[in-house]
């Protein structure tokens with residue numbers, strides 16, 4: 001069916017799914033595998049389609065990340081995108097995504113057309129909710145332009161820039177660990193790592209930055225004490241500086257190792273990365289109204305929810 005091998009790898013988002021619901025983790029990383037292929041079984045194609053679905057807040061976050069990347073790359077190339085132009089662009093992109101979802105264009109191409117969770121599960125999307133999403137998008141872009149982080153980045157030579165949204169990996173005890181840093185630069189002896197946030201501050205953001213520290217130390221041969229970490233909450237323009245201490249780093253190594261062990265313990269065959277659904281339980285109290293099922297892309301197949 002497919003020539004790609006489903007390799008076992010680790011990432012922070014994979015870990016988050018695993019801790020949220022083991023069944024969701026199975027659908028996301030095993031059940032949908034190969035669903036992009038026309039010759040795949042219908043149930044596999046369905047899981048692949050559901051995996052690619054996105055909620056409105058996630059779409060807002062993704063569009064903001066794309067736009068910030070575009071702004072940064074324009075700065076690197078020596079030309080300027082004004083805030084007004086940027087806001088217009090991101091709103092136009094949002095409208096395009098909305099129309100793709102409304103028209104179900106994803107039925108022709110799941111990967112390259114937006115399928116909104118709220119449309120698919122026929123949720124009531126009020127005007128107030130749409131204004132809220134628009135405010136997240138516009139305020140985040142404004143927050144980025146006004147941020148000290150952007151002011152600092154503009155003072156750096158482009159030769160000091162290390163990464164803008166590059167997907168990359170490093171190895172930890174034989175497992176490939178995927179990372180995607182929003183922005184990183186070297187200035188003097190220090191490496192600065194930034195993560196843009198459109199949501200509220202949560203404790204696990206710090207853990208994610210600690211994973212990036214491990215990557216930075218491996219990739220750029222920098223000592224932990226020379227790494228500077230920032231979670232930038234764009235809506236409020238609050239940059240939260242996180243200190244990479246030995247405790248934080250050892251703790252994240254422990255989290256990664258425990259997480260990998262837990263994931264592998266449920267596999268049928270670790271060397272072949274083979275899994276079967278029965279070993280991945282649903283969350284306790286798995287019903288349409290329970291968290292996290294309420295927000296889960298897979299609830300249609302998992303809970304037999306009637307839909308579109």
Ligand code: SF4
Nearest residue numbers: 021024282293296302
């Ligand atoms: S619907 Fe609930 S039980 Fe099923 S995969 Fe999603 S979160 Fe897990």
